Structure formats: C-alpha cells, structure tokens
Amino acid sequence: MKEALRTRYEARARILKAMAHPSRLLMIEELQKQERCVNELTEMVGADTSTVSKHLSVLKNAGLVSDEKRANCIYYTLRCPCVMDFIGCVEEVISANAEEHKKIMKCCKK
Amino acid sequence: MKEALRTRYEARARILKAMAHPSRLLMIEELQKQERCVNELTEMVGADTSTVSKHLSVLKNAGLVSDEKRANCIYYTLRCPCVMDFIGCVEEVISANAEEHKKIMKCCKK
DNA sequence: TGTCTATTTGGCTAAATGACCAAATACGAA
DNA sequence: TTCGTATTTGGTCATTTAGCCAAATAGACA
Numbered sequence: 254m255k256e257a258l259r260t261r262y263e264a265r266a267r268i269l270k271a272m273a274h275p276s277r278l279l280m281i282e283e284l285q286k287q288e289r290c291v292n293e294l295t296e297m298v299g300a301d302t303s304t305v306s307k308h309l310s311v312l313k314n315a316g317l318v319s320d321e322k323r324a325n326c327i328y329y330t331l332r333c334p335c336v337m338d339f340i341g342c343v344e345e346v347i348s349a350n351a352e353e354h355k356k357i358m359k360c361c362k363k
Numbered sequence: 364m365k366e367a368l369r370t371r372y373e374a375r376a377r378i379l380k381a382m383a384h385p386s387r388l389l390m391i392e393e394l395q396k397q398e399r400c401v402n403e404l405t406e407m408v409g410a411d412t413s414t415v416s417k418h419l420s421v422l423k424n425a426g427l428v429s430d431e432k433r434a435n436c437i438y439y440t441l442r443c444p445c446v447m448d449f450i451g452c453v454e455e456v457i458s459a460n461a462e463e464h465k466k467i468m469k470c471c472k473k
Numbered sequence: 474t475g476t477c478t479a480t481t482t483g484g485c486t487a488a489a490t491g492a493c494c495a496a497a498t499a500c501g502a503a
Numbered sequence: 504t505t506c507g508t509a510t511t512t513g514g515t516c517a518t519t520t521a522g523c524c525a526a527a528t529a530g531a532c533a
Contacts, residue, residue, distance in 0.1 A: 262385035268453045269383035274521085275372035278379075291480060301523055306481055308521090316460035325479065325531055333459060335452040342445040343378045349443060350426035384491085401510060411493055416511055418491090435501055435509065 271315030381425030
C-alpha cells in the first residue's frame with residue numbers, strides 16, 4: 254500500500270475507532286440531541302466520572318465533539334452531526350445479520 | 364443505562380470496531396468495487412497472508428463481508444455497500460479537524 | 474481565603490488487538 | 504496418491520484499551 258494511501262486510511266480508522274465503543278456511541282447520540290456536561294453524561298452512561306471523562310477526551314481528540322465551559326460546567330457538543338447517519342447503515346448491517354442468522358437456524362432445524 | 368439499550372449500543376460498536384482499522388478499510392473499499400480473493404487483498408494491503416486472513420475473518424464475523432469458494436480461491440464480497448457512505452462523513456470530520464488545526468496554528472504564529 | 478462542585482490526570486490491572494512465523498488444512502490438478 | 508497453491512489456525516509478544524480508585528486541578532461563590 255502506498256504511503257499516502259496508508260496515511261489516509263489511518264486517519265479514517267482513527268475516527269471510526271473513536272466511535273467504536275458502546276458508551277461513546279450513547280454519548281454521541283445524546284449530544285446530537287443537545288449539549289451535555291460531563292456530569293449528565295456520566296449519569297446516562299452509568300460509569301465512573303473519570304471513565305466518562307476519558308471517553309470524552311477520546312471523542313474530542315478525534316474531533317467529534319467540542320467543549321465549552323459555562324457557569325461551573327463543561328458542556329460538550331457533537332461537532333459533526335453527520336456521524337449519526339452512520340448509525341442507520343450500521344443498523345442495516347445488524348438486521349441483515351439477524352436475517353442471515355435466522356436463515357441458518359431454520360436450515361439447521363430441518 | 365438500561366440493559367436493552369446497552370445491548371443495542373454494543374451491537375453497533377461491534378460493527379464500527381470491525382471497520383476501524385486501516386487495512387480493513389482498504390479492503391472494504393476494494394471489495395466495494397469488486398470481489399477479491401485473499402491473495403489479491405494480501406497484495407494490496409502488503410502484510411502477511413495470515414494477518415489479512417484474520418482481518419477478513421473480523422469483517423466476516425461482523426457480517427460486513429461474505430465469502431464464496433470458486434475454483435481454487437475464496438472470493439470475498441462486501442455485503443452492505445452502504446458502509447461506504449460512512450466514509451464521506453468521516454472525511455468531513457477529518458477536513459473539519461484540519462481546518463481547526465490550521466486555525467489554531469495561525470493563531471499561534473501571531 | 475477556604476469550601477464545594479465539576480472535571481481531569483496518574484496509576485494499576487485485566488483484557489483485547491494486531492503482527493509475524495510456523496504449522497495445519499483444504500482442495501484442485503497432475 | 505502426491506504435489507502445490509490458497510487459506511486458516513495456533514502460538515507468542517508488544518501495544519493499546521477500558522475500567523476503577525485516589526489524587527490533582529479549576530473555578531464559583533460564600
């Protein structure tokens with residue numbers, strides 16, 4: 254693989270990797286609806302604050318969210334709402350898999 | 364987080380995680396153009412055959428590709444071409460980041 | 474200033490990932 | 504059957520990831 258191409262795929266992978274975690278997907282979805290502070294997200298995710306904070310820094314490093322300090326909270330926002338479009342397709346893959354699985358099960362029962 | 368919701372996010376994360384690797388992204392892109400056998404993909408990726416084979420099994424387990432044996436090769440196909448739609452958005456994120464980065468650099472030079 | 478709340482950071486551990494090599498398998502063709 | 508090619512599997516090792524706890528920081532406000 255050529256160097257330039259390799260670099261490009263690495264950049265893409267970094268973004269996808271940042272999204273590829275259940276808690277982070279939840280946060281992305283919530284942030285698409287409205288901005289939230291770490292505390293609120295922690296509540297929603299149901300993990301340690303430090304854990305959530307680290308997840309947020311992963312999202313931030315990937316450029317997926319931005320943060321803004323206001324009053325005594327830090328509010329996070331989804332920077333590129335288009336990432337939500339992914340989800341539709343991911344769901345398609347999931348249901349295709351379920352379909353496939355059903356087919357296999359049916360075949361085995363015979 | 365509720366159990367059902369957690370499960371759903373885990374399913375989504377699994378798909379994204381399967382995509383989140385440079386070599387796998389390359390393979391996905393190539394397979395979207397046409398089916399390919401392990402050998403060809405190995406060549407394109409430029410890694411050990413066994414490594415590529417394992418990447419393919421990751422994609423297959425996620426339900427992203429399917430394989431079919433023909434002649435003396437195993438041909439892999441992209442099952443859900445819609446995953447390519449992701450890339451457009453990922454690229455948007457990347458260029459937004461680059462933009463941001465440029466802005467920061469400019470600010471520092473002053 | 475001192476206190477409280479919100480958030481991040483450092484340290485540690487367990488688990489997952491990715492790469493390679495060597496070896497095993499699968500299978501078509503001589 | 505035996506050979507050779509294509510592919511997968513198992514082993515090993517280094518790296519990364521994710522979680523929690525404890526401790527450090529950052530500010531707001533009394």
